Structure formats: structure tokens, C-alpha cells
Amino acid sequence: MKVARTIAETRSALEDVRDGPIGLVPTMGGLHEGHLSLLRAAREECDTVVMSLFVNPAQFGDEHDLASYPRDEERDLALARDAGVDLVFAPSTEEMYPAGFQTWVEVTEVGSRLEGAFRPGHFRGVATVVLKLFSVVRPDRAYFGQKDAQQVAVIRQMIRDLALDVDLRVLPTVRDDDGLALSSRNALLTTEERKRALALPRALATKDLTAARALLARSNGLDVDYVEVAEFDPPVLAGAVRVGSVRLIDNVALEGDSK
Numbered sequence: 001m002k003v004a005r006t007i008a009e010t011r012s013a014l015e016d017v018r019d020g021p022i023g024l025v026p027t028m029g030g031l032h033e034g035h036l037s038l039l040r041a042a043r044e045e046c047d048t049v050v051m052s053l054f055v056n057p058a059q060f061g062d063e064h065d066l067a068s069y070p071r072d073e074e075r076d077l078a079l080a081r082d083a084g085v086d087l088v089f090a091p092s093t094e095e096m097y098p099a100g101f102q103t104w105v106e107v108t109e110v111g112s113r114l115e116g117a118f119r120p121g122h123f124r125g126v127a128t129v130v131l132k133l134f135s136v137v138r139p140d141r142a143y144f145g146q147k148d149a150q151q152v153a154v155i156r157q158m159i160r161d162l163a164l165d166v167d168l169r170v171l172p173t174v175r176d177d178d179g180l181a182l183s184s185r186n187a188l189l190t191t192e193e194r195k196r197a198l199a200l201p202r203a204l205a206t207k208d209l210t211a212a213r214a215l216l217a218r219s220n221g222l223d224v225d226y227v228e229v230a231e232f233d234p235p236v237l238a239g240a241v242r243v244g245s246v247r248l249i250d251n252v253a254l255e256g257d258s259k
């Protein structure tokens, strides 16, 4: 497995493999079984698997959130190697946002609701970095988790609007045995907070907006940012809560498959 730190290195490493499909799994590290399921799918479907590893400052509104985001590059690289990744693109912030950077991608409507309303600028940061990753890697397929349903909707819209030649592959949310959706942020929860956080998947599992809101209103020790039905593809019941200093999002599909 090769690790490239620069755009030039990444492009040159991919020069000779363009005759077969290239799959990109964009990550911010803190790899868990959810990421591994994306890497496995990419490994099955593509000749070359690229994983990006970049904690993107542009999608964090809050300095504390950015500073506390789990980082363990050695562990992430070992997991990527075990998953059969061919190339990891792990750039510095300066490589992705050189001095004078001033071009941003805004998916205006899809990106302004729900998470977009609670985290202004978040999806602008996501769309910009994902477009730049697409430009660097030029993947045939890009892999994302349904856990971030609105992120998927934003990227789908961006691909459509900008006529990007990338096949978007969306894989089901992976959950722990207790139902909590896997997230790099779960590592920041205390045992007690984790118990309280379970109210979110339990509420969403009702697949009923009124019941979910009532259940969360009765739950102690968490603050609800929103519980809403979102007309994504597929439509989902989505929610965001804060438990201590950790903010968690989750969703369940309301029709179609069981993502």
C-alpha cells in the first residue's frame, strides 16, 4: 500500500492504472466497521482502491469539534492495509487549502436544511473537499455511507449539477449490537453517555415522526437538535442529538431498502 501526501504524487501513482476502474473511499480517519464496509465494497468492485485520509477543517464550524476529532494515522493505515487499499491519499491542510484558496462549492437547497441549518458552512466544506478529491483521484466510483444521508444527498446533487463522471455508491449504515450507528465520534462518549445516546436509534426505529419525537422528549440526558422526515433518495427519518459534548446523527430509510 502506498501513502501519498501530495496531489502530484497521487496523480502520478494513478497514471498507470487508469485502464481499470478506480474506487475512492473518502474518510477523515477514525476508521470503524462502517468505513471497512465501504473499503470492502470498493475492493470487490474496483481494480484500484484509493482511500483519502483528511480531517477537513472546512467542514467543522467549531474549533473544539475539530480539535477533538479522533486522529490515529498509524491505526488507520494498518486497517486500510488489511482491507486491501492500494493507495492512501493523506494530504496536509496546506496541500488541500493552499494560501489564497478561495473557491467553494455550495449545494444551496439540499445543503441548507437539517444539518446545514445547525452547522452553517458544513456542507460547503464537504462538497468542496469531495469535489477536490474527485479532481485529484478521478475515481470511477466513490463510496459513502447512508449514515450521513444528507451528505449523500448533497454529493448526489453536486454530481448531477456539475455533470461529474463518478458513480456514487451508497452502503448501509453499520450499527453496533446495541443499535448505535457507528461513528468516529462514538469514541468520545463515556459509558454513561453512550447509554443515553441509544435513545436516538430507538426513536428512529419507530419510523414514525410523532412517536420518535415523543420518545426523545421523554429521554433524559440528551438535547435534540432535530427529528425530521427528509425527502432524500430513499426518504428517511433523520435525527441529530447532543449527548454531553458529542453530537450524533442517525437516520432510517422510510421506504425502499433497509439502509
Ligand code: PAF
Pocket: 026, 027, 028, 054, 056, 059, 126, 129, 130, 148, 151
Ligand atoms: O463523511 C466524511 O467522513 C467526510 O464528510 C468526508 C466525505 C470524508 C469529507 O471530508
